[in-house]
Amino acid sequence: SSFSRRTYAARAAEHPHPLARELLALMARKRTNLSVAADVATKAELLALADAVGPHICVLKTHVDIISDFDADLVARLQALAERHGFLIFEDRKFADIGNTVKLQYGAGLYRIADWAHITNCHVIPGEGIIRGLAEVGAPKGRALLLLAEMSTAGMLATGAYTEKNVEMAVANPFVIGFIGSRRFTEERDLITMTPGVGLHAAGDALGQQYRSPDTIITENGSDIIIVGRAIYGPGKDPAAEALRYREAGWAAYERRLA
Ligand code: S5P
Numbered sequence: 001s002s003f004s005r006r007t008y009a010a011r012a013a014e015h016p017h018p019l020a021r022e023l024l025a026l027m028a029r030k031r032t033n034l035s036v037a038a039d040v041a042t043k044a045e046l047l048a049l050a051d052a053v054g055p056h057i058c059v060l061k062t063h064v065d066i067i068s069d070f071d072a073d074l075v076a077r078l079q080a081l082a083e084r085h086g087f088l089i090f091e092d093r094k095f096a097d098i099g100n101t102v103k104l105q106y107g108a109g110l111y112r113i114a115d116w117a118h119i120t121n122c123h124v125i126p127g128e129g130i131i132r133g134l135a136e137v138g139a140p141k142g143r144a145l146l147l148l149a150e151m152s153t154a155g156m157l158a159t160g161a162y163t164e165k166n167v168e169m170a171v172a173n174p175f176v177i178g179f180i181g182s183r184r185f186t187e188e189r190d191l192i193t194m195t196p197g198v199g200l201h202a203a204g205d206a207l208g209q210q211y212r213s214p215d216t217i218i219t220e221n222g223s224d225i226i227i228v229g230r231a232i233y234g235p236g237k238d239p240a241a242e243a244l245r246y247r248e249a250g251w252a253a254y255e256r257r258l259a
Pocket of ligand 1: 229
């Protein structure tokens with residue numbers, strides 16, 4: 001039957017990619033399908049947020065190029081928090097250039113993303129050379145890739161044949177463990193969907209973001225992980241309390257899907 005009807009634990013036991021096995025197993029053990037999108041501006045804010053939500057998440061999603069005081073110490077401390085709380089780090093880099101350039105952007109530069117991010121993602125606009133370039137750097141380090149098969153925003157252009165091409169490329173490339181998108185895309189292999197644009201209250205923001213509920217995304221659409229940002233750390237929020245609320249909503253939606 002569909003992967004969406006199977007438990008994370010059962011899928012962990014059979015997944016061909018070691019990092020996907022680790023992810024699905026930690027989701028099952030920790031009882032969470034929540035990823036927090038940590039779009040904050042400083043090292044201190046990122047570390048405080050990661051520590052507060054760490055007990056509740058399976059994946060911490062970062063945008064390190066937002067951090068004004070990024071340094072190697074931030075990476076070391078994030079890795080220590082990932083170890084302590086048991087979560088993976090996903091640098092949401094959205095690579096989109098030719099294979100040779102993305103190899104440099106992924107492995108070198110100020111951020112050396114491949115050295116610490118378990119997961120990163122890319123657009124397939126350049127064709128599958130981008131996947132091969134990223135895989136040359138990341139696969140030997142045990143990393144994995146998500147393709148942006150869809151986006152969450154109003155008027156986004158990743159639809160129809162473009163989305164289908166993403167699915168074909170993902171199925172054909174073992175370095176790819178899944179997608180950013182709104183639903184389960186294929187039963188060809190157990191590709192994991194992570195969905196941003198999730199919120200329990202707001203409908204969207206002033207710049208095109210659109211929010212749907214964990215029930216829509218997990219129970220109805222068969223996605224695997226909800227990605228939640230400002231609803232957890234926005235003004236006046238208690239990040240640990242909000243993360244717990246979204247963790248419980250995401251898990252309840254998963255249990256309804258299995259039932
Ligand atoms: O289609 C997308 C893809 C991504 S990765 N839409 C998104 O919003 N994202 C990311 O998810 C975005 O870069 C941000 O980090 C997060 C959503 O944040 P929120 O505050 O709107 O929940």
